[in-house]
Amino acid sequence: MSKPNFSQMSQQELQEYILSHRSDEDAVHEAVLRIQSQGTTVSSEEFIDIVKQRTGKRSQQ
Numbered sequence: 001m002s003k004p005n006f007s008q009m010s011q012q013e014l015q016e017y018i019l020s021h022r023s024d025e026d027a028v029h030e031a032v033l034r035i036q037s038q039g040t041t042v043s044s045e046e047f048i049d050i051v052k053q054r055t056g057k058r059s060q061q
Contacts, residue, residue, distance in 0.1 A: 006030035015051045022048075 006014060006027055011034065018027050028044065031051075035042060042050065 012055075015055055018048075018051055019055060 003024075003026060004017065006017075007030065009017065009030075014027065014031055014034075018024070018031060021027060028047070031047065032044075035047065
């Protein structure tokens with residue numbers, strides 16, 4: 001099975017993918033690169049917390 005093209009995913013799609021595939025280091029790496037390109041740095045634990053918070057807020061709306 002081939003991996004999805006993470007660079008073509010929207011931010012929301014990537015976040016949801018990571019929540020479903022937490023051990024996929026390539027997906028997490030893509031997300032970290034996006035965060036760094038915005039001038040933000042966070043630990044991997046902080047990143048997962050951010051994804052959970054943002055995804056949870058969207059599903060509750």
